[in-house]
Amino acid sequence: MRRNFRVCTSCGHHFKVSGKERLDQLANFESWNELWPELRAADPLQFTDLEPYTKRVEKAEAKGLTEALVAGDLSVGRQPCVAAAMDFGFLGGSMGSVVGEKLLRACDRAAERRVPLIVISASGGARMQEGVLALMQMSKTVVGFEALHEAAVPVISVLAHPTTGGVWASFAALGDVTYAEPGALVSFSGPRVIEQTTREKLAPDFGLAETQLRNGQVDDVVDRRELNERLERVMRILSRESSPEPPLAMQWAQQGASRAQRAARAVPRMSRRIRERLRRGEGPQ
């Protein structure tokens, strides 16, 4: 499972992945350096619902997790970057003050080092146990993304299951390039809240990555096993360094030409089909 990126080998289902294992995957299981593990949740509101907030944090920490976001310096293939991954196992991946501060620092670090930032989100939204301070992390993380904007450093947002609430309504929606994992729920409001408020029955594919691709909310749905390759390619394209790679068609030619030939055939075949339709007077569809 670990080597298959926690994707089911028969059905392709994407299981949840912890923050640390995410960065292991991005680093292709090479070692990487965790940043700011010393930042831990405080309890500014002395918050208690069915259970005290401090108890919830203790339980999550007992699982060996430090917070709902893990950050590190690593390389995806040959591309160095700063990476941050959210951990759904830590209070539902909720964004409190620690997540906000760590992500802000990750943005500053990427801006300073002039390497891209990759953020993998998996979160129920803002951490309610920190009240309005959690809400303020939405603006704080966007300030971090603005630092990247000013430094002209690209940021890639990857949306895992689920990316909802205040995380989807802040930094996660602001990637220069945004990918979602197959079947991930990507939505500001949860399906249950929507059904209760509007009394409408939602479609079974409501808010899923594939639906949000059609809605124009993400650039592509990317299988986790192909994610590193895609991230590396995007970072290479956007890199300021000169690229030693030959043009794509030449790479395909070197790889045996099959892909290039297919690509070259596809376009004329399409236009021939349209030409025939036009000749028959049907018009383009």
Next chain:
Amino acid sequence: MSTSAGDAMRRIGNAITPHEPQSTDQIWEIVQLARHQDRPYPLDYIPRLLSDFEELRGDRLYRDDPAIVAGIGRYHDMPVVVIGQQKGRDTQERTYRNFGMSGPEGYRKAMRVMALAEKIGAPVITLIDTPGAFPGADAEQRGQGGAIATSIRTMLRLSVPTVAIVVGEGSSGGAIALGVADRVMMLQNSTYSVISPEGGSAILWRDAAKSQLAAAAFQPTAANCYRWGVVDSVIPEPDGGAHRDHDAAAELLDRYLLRALTELREIPGSERRRQRHVRFRRIGSYRELALADTSAVVSGQTKGPP
């Protein structure tokens, strides 16, 4: 997770000062005042604050969202842009305004008029009063999350002076979307929170009837938000609450707003924007463990210990 001296933990983040805790009853009374149906809404404040007002409608992409009103006007003889969340007073108007819950079109309208403010150098004033952004399948389809995120970003990029005032209920992402300003203020009996008491009660207590408990836990009052560094000032209300006297409420708001704008106009645009970013960078409360290998790491951005 005790914070006794011996466990080598250091508290950093915003300086949080001790305070008189408010009782559940006191907090619930404020929650109800913040949502009182006679409480002044943006369309009650606007004619009392501005000598002239022209409402601008539509996001130029899809439709007009009546849950947000926006327009241009003259405030103490300067051009301003005002954006407010409007709930509606009677059943018919509430339905029309969707109870102040806007869709992506509302935020896109707000961004469109912010662009106008930037063009003519007019300050932006936002009046916040919403139970949250609208939870609907169509709103999601048109990018509710992205609209809120982009509105936050747009407010961070403005170089004109900006003031956000929570006049009623400021709940969830729907509120912060218009809340990223140079100065953020709250009316004395308004609330500002991560979620409405009802929403929090349904999620955390799995029981929609626990909203009083949820309100007491979220402590969404102006006094607390001031203590946490979320708002810069608390605007007093007339005796008994703003709903008792709209004129007096508007006069008090006017005093605070004018002072803030006068101060802000003295600062050059790029410096004002930098200070705005620093303001929102600082908000948060966390501990920093003294781990053996990282003990040299000390936050350079947050305020020191209280």
